[in-house]
Amino acid sequence: MAGNTIGQLFRVTTFGESHGIALGCIVDGVPPGIPLTEEDLQHDLDRRRPGTSRYTTPRREPDRVKILSGVFEGRTTGTSIGLLIENTDQRSQDYGAIKELYRPGHADFTYDGKYGFRDYRGGGRSSARETAMRVAAGAIAKKYLDMKHGIKVRGYLAQMGDVVCELKDWQQVEQNPFFSPDVDKLDALDELMRALKKEGDSIGAKVAVMAENVPVGLGEPVFDRLDADLAHALMSINAVKGVEIGDGFAVVNQRGSEHRDEIRANGFQSNHAGGILGGISSGQTITANLAMKPTSSITVPGKTITRSGEEVEMITKGRHDPCVGIRAVPIAEAMMAIVLMDHLLRHRAQNADVHVDMPHG
Amino acid sequence: MAGNTIGQLFRVTTFGESHGIALGCIVDGVPPGIPLTEEDLQHDLDRRRPGTSRYTTPRREPDRVKILSGVFEGRTTGTSIGLLIENTDQRSQDYGAIKELYRPGHADFTYDGKYGFRDYRGGGRSSARETAMRVAAGAIAKKYLDMKHGIKVRGYLAQMGDVVCELKDWQQVEQNPFFSPDVDKLDALDELMRALKKEGDSIGAKVAVMAENVPVGLGEPVFDRLDADLAHALMSINAVKGVEIGDGFAVVNQRGSEHRDEIRANGFQSNHAGGILGGISSGQTITANLAMKPTSSITVPGKTITRSGEEVEMITKGRHDPCVGIRAVPIAEAMMAIVLMDHLLRHRAQNADVHVDMPHG
């Protein structure tokens, strides 16, 4: 039932299967008059694109996005924006092998259980290829947030397996294939990837994503809190199994005297809360982490069953990243941007009359 | 803007401030013909109620819920159910002290920043008292899920500070004030609480919540995934800073060969996924964890500012739990039940024609 839409006022609805004719989406609620070109969207699509480095799947989709509506003479008109990416690399593969199988860790079993049958080609709708449209839609949000409010949304790889990357240098993130901000860990990451390739195995990852310059006041108590909507958006990304805001699970062993962010005349003295109090942005940087499970498509043999219940052993051939976390950075940014954009519009709908000078921030 | 509603088909809308006249909610979309009494709701309300043990706030609200509509001759009619809890314990307290202050770790600052002013009495709408209505609404969902589908939703305290409680015995959970399933940790928990009381400090906690007997197929790709909606619902609970499904953040250092749950003729061989694949329930037990921050209201002095920006030092007097995690168990159950109920209705709307015999589960 109608689950392919996210957002209330800035609303993104997507369609498309991994090996279908095309992927597309409709972005509704974009404010009018914003300069927008296909190039604005292409940049993040290229960051997400498979085949960017030797560590990501060699599938070669140019992933060229087309704007079909909602932009006139270079500016958004305020009407719905249709976006399209044609699937040009639909290899006429033999799917006989997976057609009758439930690949472990995949959605084959649950799609069959829900719908009675499934588009088995490359995972169909459950493929991570679907996230391309999130990135395209998110790029519109990112542009608006930055252009109108100076809000910057950006992410990085925080951990892969046991290799922890510290936030040493934002510049570095765009200069290595891992989205790592920690130049000292590039060798370790490289080594881990080689080992995994060799073993035919995969690894999980932690991705961090942040938004700076978010104004005070975004988020709607009590259910549509900003943190709750971020959790929804980030958990909706394929392979995500956990979401943290601010200190996240570290709070379990924190004292109140340690966790609560004290305030002085010059502002908050710390940011354990991750920029959100009571579900509403505080003006501090919003911080979130995502836990991404290891790719399920690996060449290590695994046990599973067929549609008729027979036991088989299988391996997954084909083009797959050993760590889906790598390419998840632009997707996580897109989802955070979509949520912030939605809440920016929601906030100003209700609170346009409010003019308040907060002591700081 | 209109953030006080959760759910699409099973829809809960709440109102009420901590020290206002009453709390209430409207539960819409309840199937007709279900036996329902106020006692059905009161049980979980009593589990959540402050003052239940010496470890929770001594505020004495009878928290009696009234059913105002939608039930006729003992059965739900299919129309909207109005629920009401009167606030009988509105102590005519002097709020002069906090009226002009931004309590650290609280939503005072962000509510003022969003709305221009706030109901400062006991936190107003941002108070955890609001969760009483979630528990009442969740009890309707729990009853339906159990009665019609045998789905059981239940939770426990998994960790408080550095005291880890293992899931040894479900019976135990209802027999101690901590909701601990681990009888061997009761002393350690007790000791920790005493120490905190003495220090005037508080501590974080991890709460686990599960649903058994969930059928295959609940959850809507791609945004309204079951895990995404659970993340939303659980993160919307006051004080929650992190949500995990299945193995959660442990996946960061897992291999694909370890994480993916293999399947054999007798079913899944493990449950790292937490009962959800591709956003859709797999028939396995659904498992989630919540990280709850330590109570911000403590008597350890903290620095903050007034509405006009002056620095002050403050302590929070009044009735507060040293660990909000304790009373969060019934709230977490309620939120999981609300999400499952909503997705059960959503699933059968679209898939009523689907009759599929899955190999197992």
Place this chain on the structure above:
Amino acid sequence: MAGNTIGQLFRVTTFGESHGIALGCIVDGVPPGIPLTEEDLQHDLDRRRPGTSRYTTPRREPDRVKILSGVFEGRTTGTSIGLLIENTDQRSQDYGAIKELYRPGHADFTYDGKYGFRDYRGGGRSSARETAMRVAAGAIAKKYLDMKHGIKVRGYLAQMGDVVCELKDWQQVEQNPFFSPDVDKLDALDELMRALKKEGDSIGAKVAVMAENVPVGLGEPVFDRLDADLAHALMSINAVKGVEIGDGFAVVNQRGSEHRDEIRANGFQSNHAGGILGGISSGQTITANLAMKPTSSITVPGKTITRSGEEVEMITKGRHDPCVGIRAVPIAEAMMAIVLMDHLLRHRAQNADVHVDMPHG
């Protein structure tokens, strides 16, 4: 399924049966800082109230509305507003007579068919008593629209049976029990009512409702057009069978050269469109008409069947207006105000950056 809510940003959710304990609603999305008292709501409730004149049902409900939340120190806080009206006049009537019958023209048959059973006391949820909460919620919208934008929403009785009332004098509307703006028709209306009372019959009516000073730009193409949302809101009122915007059905026999409203330097030269072009407000007065069917509860005997299918002849005793159209004026105003309020918020969410000087209006 969850049909008791109207609006996206200004959202009203209601509950309550005719002879239940109470009626209530939650109004979400109200901008903060607006002065609001129970008296603000009571005025329109009193206009709608049964027993106001000898032509309306003598049921004597004081219909006192209570504000339970969302208002602090006399101003709205921006959080959800809970409203309650207790049913004080629940006569312990004998419903044996209608319990097993499907009253013609009523929803008895369809409620049974939908839900399997029904609250038969006074029509339960299908009673027009439900509209009291619409009026209370609409009063909040009316106040905001007027206070902040000078928008006036008001209605009148345009026709009853064959008595046509012309819009001669707005003042007159509040000074007679028919909401007629045409003092010359009061005798004819009175005569018609007397005749109907005598015959035990009822009559239909046409109600007109208007909004002045609506700014240019409200309404969202292409589905949530302002006229479409008005049609939804007005048709959702009990007994309404038709809705017109502007010239309505008269357009069927109009020429394009006659219908299109020409524009000159001093503005539109006519208002056949009823203030809406392309689904968006044009700055002209918004005009709508409603067709209201005659009351089904009459003492003229009618044929119907019982729940088990047996034919019977019945009359409806009890307290009923011979023309529901009379009391519908405040309800129609409320629904128009709710829609305008919602669209005002929606408009400014997306178009806050737009600063346009239209040639006029």
Place this chain on the structure above:
Amino acid sequence: MAGNTIGQLFRVTTFGESHGIALGCIVDGVPPGIPLTEEDLQHDLDRRRPGTSRYTTPRREPDRVKILSGVFEGRTTGTSIGLLIENTDQRSQDYGAIKELYRPGHADFTYDGKYGFRDYRGGGRSSARETAMRVAAGAIAKKYLDMKHGIKVRGYLAQMGDVVCELKDWQQVEQNPFFSPDVDKLDALDELMRALKKEGDSIGAKVAVMAENVPVGLGEPVFDRLDADLAHALMSINAVKGVEIGDGFAVVNQRGSEHRDEIRANGFQSNHAGGILGGISSGQTITANLAMKPTSSITVPGKTITRSGEEVEMITKGRHDPCVGIRAVPIAEAMMAIVLMDHLLRHRAQNADVHVDMPHG
């Protein structure tokens, strides 16, 4: 703000401008396993298509719809269906003439007022060309309703100017260019059209649309009533100024004893209600009428102003129907089908447990 979506469970979201690259839509919530081909959609698109007769605009768009996703091996998969129609007939016209003008009766003025500027090519998003996607999406609903429930949705031209067409023969409707069921009025219609062409003027129309075999129980009290949602959907069609359910505005002068549909053992004795009681379908045929204003684009000169407020006289050149009502029949059917489909899914979500044998129908 996000107004390009209709429906809750069967949800249609559209994009596209009259002279943009393409029109498209996403249909979400389609039950899985339904046979669906592009031909299924093309049939109604061809009925709506301009240039079908000499009375409709000679614009020659093949209007070939492509299914981009959501259908696999000829059956719907349950995931979102992307539809696309490329605009092949984008004449490189000179829009200099209308770029700076507000055409009377058009949305030029209101789009400019709302968004600050507009896509002026052929009306942009406000063009009736947008309705092509409604027809395509509606065809999916029509197919499902018929295939699974035997529900037939069909419409006809009921009146054009003063020529009234009676429902004499459904077969006839598809055999003349007017969608008239009344063969005796074809000459009069033809004559009227010729006269209008000659005068360069246009005329309004009334369209009737019906649904047979609708089960008892569709519609959600109290706001999402079936009639209210139909009114919304039908009023959202370009040029519609009025909507009636059942007897519509004729009820204004009806007595209760005449209007209420009596019931006997063999069922309802009349259908003044139009198949809906209390907002819920009664099992009788659902009937609705639409009033469609005369085309605003005519060659009779009219007064208007430019964007800078100067008065001008203008005529509209180009390809335009003298009566938009003619082509509205398939659009009205599509909208009714979309609403019924949505309510069918909504009804079974909540009432799957209800098994009731109504006395008849």
